[in-house]
Amino acid sequence: MKAFLPQALRFVTPTCLLATGLGAALLASTVPSWAATVPLATDILPSGVPLPVPAPSFVRPPEDSSTELLGHAGGARDWLARQGVSLTIQDVEEIWGLPAGGTQRGATYDGMTAAALMLDTQPLFGLKNGLFNISALQIRGRSFTAERLGALNTVSGYDAGRSTRLFELWYEQGFLNNHLNVRVGSLDLDTEFLVSQNASFFLNSSFGWPLSTSSNLYSGGPSWPFSALGGRIKWTPAQPLVLMGAITDDNPTQGPFYSTISPTERDPSGTTFSTHGGVLxxxxxxxxxxxxxQLAGPDAPALPGTWKLGGLYDTGRFPDQRYDANGTLLASPDSSGAPYYHHGNWILYAVIDQMIWRKAKNSGKTINFFARAIAANQTRNQFAFEIQSGFTFDELLPDRPDDTIGIAWGTSLYSAQARHYAQDSVRLGTSQPYSLTPEHHFELTYQAAVTPYLIVQPDFQYFMHVGGTTQDPTTGKRIHNGVVAGLNITTTF
Structure with missing residues (x-):
């Protein structure tokens, strides 16, 4: 994913730097007409993001429509670009198979088509550093994880409910030579917050917006494929440091915390624009x-890294994992079944993305490491701790300079209240004997640049303790470890 990849894909590492604000100070002098956080096409992808060789600085590349399937579109793209208009379309096709373990062997298809329109306000209206963005998704297929695997962590970010929906709709304005910029509208927070650049390369959805947030927040929070009304501010007080903050509605689909209706069924068009519930x-x-x-001096080969600390606080009401509204154990036959609700919830996290080896100065042959740790409130959340880690290898294979190989692992640990609930259920006889145990998932993936606009990514995943239990609490039967094989094909038009 270097010079061989299309414009929209091969510069996704700079895109991630932009999306997280890490290149804002550098970008301010190189791209004066665009706001500091211009999203490129890959910001709309929840997983399987291509990774070019990281660089210690960012220079926005020139536009090159010839690297996309439709090319210059008969000159239409070039004309639109002169007017400050950019349109990107991406298509993702996936097939997943379960040769062993899980709940039902077989294969399943899922796919997505995404379109994003960006308007630069300077050529259009003479307003410098303004950007308008609107994007939409068409998600199709079936859920392999729910129907065949039964795991807590879905095998792909595209393993989502079928819908044709609005994704994001916002306006951003840069100030102080783009060292400060403000974004308002309907926002997807997982394109900027809690992001690990190298983790996003992997297909399992936990390496994007992790289980700790997707299961502990209403509708999974403002994360792909949902967005929520709010605003985000980003400030670069000094070149190495970026500070970001966001305030949004905490419930994108306006539903209860527990529901038999999926979030995508509740809001199939993405136009609910909820103000119901708490503030995130x-x-x-x-x-x-x-x-x-830093360690060896200015002549050493560059080993760039990104280190992040963050957290969230939600003012909404969150269910206790063990007690009902009357103070009775939820697992008791005498329980009302309605949990006690607490006010407020918090989650903290740390992320490291670090290149750890480079063959030579300016070489594209590199090894990169990532780690992400998450901690959450023990009484309100089912999962209190989560950790993921892995490596990506650029230019590892001879004669394949644009390919990347990755290996990663992740797990989520139950909160004390959730474990106590499981023990109560067995002790009081309201379920088959079982205990909660952390689900572990391993992923080995290979991303190949077949053409400048076509990425093919075969993928292998292995799940231990599928579903996070020793056995199914409703049947008492053990769910065997899952072996998953998949293929992701991404095309940029």
């Missing part, structure tokens, strides 16, 4: 640094 506050501090030059 999210903040993050980010530090960009070059470890090699």
């Amino acid at each position: 506050f999210m903040g993050e501090a980010q530090l960009w640094l070059d470890m090699a030059r």
